[in-house]
Amino acid sequence: MNRFRGSIITLVVGALAAVTLVTAPAGAASKAASGGTVKVGMIIPATNSAGGLSLPQTKQTMVASVNAFNKRGGLDGKKIVLDLCDSKGDPNAESNCARQMVSDGVAATLDDFAVFNPSTTAQILGDAGIPRIGINLLDISEFSSPVSFPLSSAPLGYFIAQEVGLIKAGHKKLALVTVQTPSAGAVTGLIQPAAKGAGGEIVTTVLIPPGTTDYSQYVAAATKDGADAIMLAVDYPDASQFMTAMQQLNSTTPLGISASSFTLNNFKKFSTFTKTAVIADGSPNATSNPKEFPFITQYVKDMKAGGLAIADLKGQSVSAWGSLLAFVTIMKGATTVDATSTLAAVKAATNVDMQGVIPPWTPGAPSESPIFKAVSNPNIYLQSFNGKTVKTNTPGIDVFAALNGK
Secondary structure, eight states: OOOOOOOOOOOOGOOHHHOOOOOOOOOGGGGGGGGGGGEEEEESOOOOTTTSSHHHHHHHHHHHHHHHHHHTTTBBBBBEEEEEEEEEHHHHHHHHHHHHHHHHHHHHESOOOSSSSSSHHHHHHHHHHHOEETOOOOSSSSSTTTTESSSSOTTHHHHHHHHHHHHTTOOOEEEEEEOTTTTTHHHHHHHHHHHHHHTEEEEEEEEEEETTTOHHHHHHHTTTTTTTTTESOOOHHHHHHHHHHHTTTOOOOOOOEGGGGOHHHHHTTTHHTTTTTTEESSOOTTTSTTTTTHHHHHHHHHHHHTOOOOOGGGTTHHHHHHHHHHHHHHHHTTOOOSSHHHHHHHOOSSSSSOOSSSSSSSSTTTOOSSSSSTOOOOEEEEEEOOOSSSSEEEEEEEHHHHHTTT
């Protein structure tokens, strides 16, 4: 999702140390689209000096996407300028990044990942009326914000699709494995209705403390209450260590995986588990059939031009490209491109052609979910790995219906 984009409840909260900003040149708020340019922003922990969560490939992907779109004419001939702010895992830096977006006059932020201080970030951007296209939802303040326009319900949607997929495969008792954070314990309660509606149940929740080196005890804990499948609600570094421990213990318990932080090479490395796993993501995998998902051909070309090989692309990398596609498609032909005009255009847009990244999108449509109030696209894809490529199955899981027990 990834955007898990991603995947992943391990990203939901955390107060990790750290701190500096990488910024594009500042400009007045009223000059977002002057001089033949259009400025868009992005807030992510591209690096993390404290050694915690960082998303360097998300930065690379967005840079590659902007460069590629500019080579194709940008937005109606205007050059797209990326104002990227690296929060480096610091809560204060994250809110400062939001203030930077306001002072720099971005027309929108794309594929936002405000992991460490989401509520303050949401308030600053919301008060400024800056639309957040493709935001990764992590906090209730983002779920209901009038400027939040996520492409999907990631990362919680990944977990809902995982549990439904595992239960449909015959695994009725599930374990949820995630990294221990202040809000991690609440996740089971949020997604349990979908499990029960599908005829199963999450019977245990395993919380892995940050910095853990011995994962074998958590592998054992995941099945001690009779769970017959394990949902890995963790980023790839933790998932890889968990699967390594499973190999050492000769465990063959089926897994649910969020694909947002996995590359094709990651899937191949742990094929013993990934070939039988239920895999969930908010967008099709880059190795899926481009005849079914037309964006893949251009997306892969754009990433290769940016130095990213298909085998090294994470699922979350699609979100950056897709967010930019949405912005350019919605704002095509606009006489003015600033935050005010972009917000109005996004709210009014209907059936936006996303070239298969997600189904045709009406970002301002009322949500059917009391939890995901800002989400208009209920679809999360289930995928399968055959040892060579990741197949994306259609139709996906309707997470709104799943939460209502349908």
